[in-house]
Amino acid sequence: MAQMELAGMPRRLFACTPSRLAAFEDCPRRYRMIYLDRPRPPRGPAWAHTSFGVSLHNALRRWWEEPFEQRTPVRAAQLVRLLWVADGFRDGEQSVAWRERAAEMAAGYVTGLDPAAEPRGVERSVAARTEGLAFSGRVDRLDDRNGELVIVDYKTGRRPSTEADARSSPALALYAMAAGRMLRRPCRRVELHHVPSGRVAVAEHTEESITRHVHRAESVAADAVAATEALRSGGDAERAFPPRTSGLCSWCDFRARCPEGQAAAPDRQPWDALGEVDPGSAAGAGASAGDVAASGGREATDV
Template identity: 50%
Template sequence: MEQLGFEFEVQPRRLTKVSPARLATFDDCPRRYRMAYLDRPTPTRTGPWAHSTLGAVVHNALRALFDLPAAKRTPARAAALVSEQWNDAGFADARQAAVYRERAQAWIADYVEHNDVSATPIGLERWVSAPVSAEPGTPASLIIEGRADRIDERGPELAIVDYKTGRRAPDEYEARASQALAIYAVAAERTLRRPCHRVELHHLPTGTIAAAEHTEASLRRHLARAGETAEDLRAATDNLAANGDPQALFPARPSARCGWCDFRPSCAEGQQAAPPTRSWELLAP
């Protein structure tokens, strides 16, 4: 009988695990990445942000809505779910919080009124993960993973839905250019074993739905870009573990965003780059 041979000298390639949030954080500012994911204890952060609270409430209310039987997914019930999920963290005061609570109730009620919400999604806040290669025909080099807001069945294929509550309505270009949506599409296809090319941004304040249909080539381009960032991220992390200089390996990238960075209290460069943003100033007007 022929014996199986093993190359004990050859070490298996270590896969870098990345999420859209990790990739975006490292691309924006390696210093913030180090503080968020590597430094222990975690450096001092700012308090809660009102726009983040608002977004979380809307996401949680929509998830709760789709957990209900289809007949109970009414505009009135959707608005009530906003109140049930609400908290005032980050708002200037109770009066401002009440204004935005009413706005969020109107947004979600209108969304239910003008969109078909009768179908039950295949995934709600669904965690998807898959090993992938950054280049065609090569072994897997990274594991992409993340939590998709919603995964719908659209005929034989899947569609990724991401909710937005920001100042500006998205367009098709933004949907197509979103690395996060592309990663969710690839990971969902591998996890759920169904084709997935359609991605959608649902902007609750305006009712805008910005959609794009990916091709295999466009998804591959997103994976290639993710692979490049993952390689840089892994190299910096490995060198840090080998007692490399954290300031040199994870440099700050000062910009206007430093005004609302979570780690502004722990970053001297960020404090010098921009004045502090108050916790409610990023809310849509």
């Protein structure tokens, strides 16, 4: 039986994560396959760049869970090896080479951290409601600095992040909004930490800039709801959720079911985004995949 909305009842909020919003913006067809199609279409292969990024994220999370005296660069490298995800690599030799590179990156990154600066949270879940959203997500690290909260997001791609990246990120702005409301503390500063190079890109939000991001997210949500209602009312799935093609189609988990995506971008091997291990520079050896993970990676990058 169709659910009816009675006059005067509040509008149902759109439950979302940053990944869900990004999926619809990037490609409505991909969004439909992830969130609406049942049974869900089978996904493509595991991606080595996703395994690389997940391994580094997991190691950095565990590093902060270690006793203070064990928060050392050596331990960070050990944790990468312990938690390494080998899916998607060409062979064992390539996996080991990237594992050791990731261990070097993690050790170098934590060298610049104060192990005594206990974060307010690591992989901290945050949530908040707006007029149109029931938003939730998971922050890589939530710092408490001089009475204000700071959002820290790890990046493992080849290209270091910029201040423009930090300022324009919808996810970071929504995290800041949610963390500030939940913990009743100011939360304006957001940071992108590029693990391979140790570079930090910073943006300082205002109430106005966060409000703009919230309104943008609510607009995306409204479009997703309208498309979903059209589909459930018997509308054509291809019209309600058209493909949005780009170079990212090479990395889409549902590429095999999308002729338009296949025509838009070439096939890739699961390890192609990594490039080659560069023995001379950690900064140059990161997975270029950080920039393509939204199309073919963990839904989880709620990172």
